[in-house]
Amino acid sequence: MTITQLQYVLAVAEHKNFTLAADKCFVTQPTLSMQIQKIEEELNILIFDRSKKPIQLTAIGQKIVEQAKNIVNEAGKIKDxxxxxxxxIGGEFRIGIIPTIMPTILxxxxxxxxxxxxxxKLIIEELNTSEIITRLKNGHLDAAIAATPLEDEKIKEIVLYYEPFVAYIPENHSISKKSEIEIADLNLDEILLLQDGHCFxxxxLNLCKNQGPGVKNSFQLESGSFETLVKLANEGLGTTLLPYLHTLDLNEKDKLKLRQFKEPKPAREVSLIYPQSELKIHIIDALRNTISGVVKGAITFQNVQIISPIQKK
Known part of the structure; x- marks a missing residue:
C-alpha cells in the first residue's frame, strides 16, 4: 500500500462519498475506487460498507482509518x-481564528x-472553536488561534497572552460609580451576550456561575458582535463584558463607561493551537514568535484568573 492510497481512504472516510472524495483529491472517481480496492484486496478485508448511503466504515475500517491518519501525518513530517x-520557511499554511479574536489580533x-x-501563503479562516477543533483533527487546518485551555489531548497549546475581561457599564447604572468592580457586582440577567456558539x-456564563446559587441562566438580548452589544448597552438595554483589546478601539466617550475588575482580573487565555502531529512546526514557531513580539506592548497583565472557554453544564 502507498501513502497516496491511504490519503484516498481518509478522503472517503471524511466525505462518505467516492465521487466527492475523488474531487477533493483531484483524481477521477474510478482511479480513487481502484486504489482503495487494491488496499482492500491486499488486506483481504472491506474498509467501507458500500451498501449503506452514505457510505460507512466497517468495524475494521474504523481502526484502519485511525492508523492511516497517523501514517499520513508521520510521512508529512519528512518533508517538514x-x-x-x-x-x-514557506508554502501554504492554513490557520483558523475565532471571531472574538480575529478583529484585534490579525x-x-x-x-x-x-x-x-x-x-x-497564509490561508486564514474565521471559525468558531468547535469548527477549529474538527478541522485541526481532520487535517484541514495547520494551526489556530483560540481561547484555551480546551482540555483536548489531541491538541497542543502554546499560550500567547492573557486578555482580561472588561465590564462596559452604561451611565446611571447602580455600579457605574465604582472605579473597579468585582464578579459579585455582575447580574447575569442584565448582561448582553454574544450569540450561542461563541466561546467568549x-x-x-462560567464567570457568573462562580457567584453561586441565585444567578439565572437568562438574558435579554444576544448579538453577533461586540460593537452591537456596546450600542445596545448605550440604549440602556443592559451591561456587557468585552475582551481588553476590543476596548482600545472605543471612542473616548464610551471608554468612560469601562470598568476594570479588581485583581486577580478574570481573563481568557489566548493560545496558538495545533494537532499533536506537529506538522509544519517551523511555521508554527514563526507565527508564535511574531505574535508574541507584537502583543507584549499591548498585553501586560499577569495577575489574572483564567476563565474556561468550555461551556459548563
Whole structure:
C-alpha cells in the first residue's frame, strides 16, 4: 500500500462519498475506487460498507482509518524535516481564528509576518472553536488561534497572552460609580451576550456561575458582535463584558463607561493551537514568535484568573 492510497481512504472516510472524495483529491472517481480496492484486496478485508448511503466504515475500517491518519501525518513530517534543514520557511499554511479574536489580533501581526516570511501563503479562516477543533483533527487546518485551555489531548497549546475581561457599564447604572468592580457586582440577567456558539459567551456564563446559587441562566438580548452589544448597552438595554483589546478601539466617550475588575482580573487565555502531529512546526514557531513580539506592548497583565472557554453544564 502507498501513502497516496491511504490519503484516498481518509478522503472517503471524511466525505462518505467516492465521487466527492475523488474531487477533493483531484483524481477521477474510478482511479480513487481502484486504489482503495487494491488496499482492500491486499488486506483481504472491506474498509467501507458500500451498501449503506452514505457510505460507512466497517468495524475494521474504523481502526484502519485511525492508523492511516497517523501514517499520513508521520510521512508529512519528512518533508517538514527536509525544509527545516534547508532553512526554507514557506508554502501554504492554513490557520483558523475565532471571531472574538480575529478583529484585534490579525491586524497586529499580519503585516509584520508576511514581510518577514514572504514565501509563506497564509490561508486564514474565521471559525468558531468547535469548527477549529474538527478541522485541526481532520487535517484541514495547520494551526489556530483560540481561547484555551480546551482540555483536548489531541491538541497542543502554546499560550500567547492573557486578555482580561472588561465590564462596559452604561451611565446611571447602580455600579457605574465604582472605579473597579468585582464578579459579585455582575447580574447575569442584565448582561448582553454574544450569540450561542461563541466561546467568549461561554466564558461569561462560567464567570457568573462562580457567584453561586441565585444567578439565572437568562438574558435579554444576544448579538453577533461586540460593537452591537456596546450600542445596545448605550440604549440602556443592559451591561456587557468585552475582551481588553476590543476596548482600545472605543471612542473616548464610551471608554468612560469601562470598568476594570479588581485583581486577580478574570481573563481568557489566548493560545496558538495545533494537532499533536506537529506538522509544519517551523511555521508554527514563526507565527508564535511574531505574535508574541507584537502583543507584549499591548498585553501586560499577569495577575489574572483564567476563565474556561468550555461551556459548563
Amino acid at each position: 524535516i527536509v525544509e527545516y534543514q534547508k532553512g526554507f 491586524p497586529m501581526f499580519l503585516n509584520n509576518f508576511i514581510k518577514k516570511y514572504p514565501k509563506i 459567551r461561554d466564558g461569561i
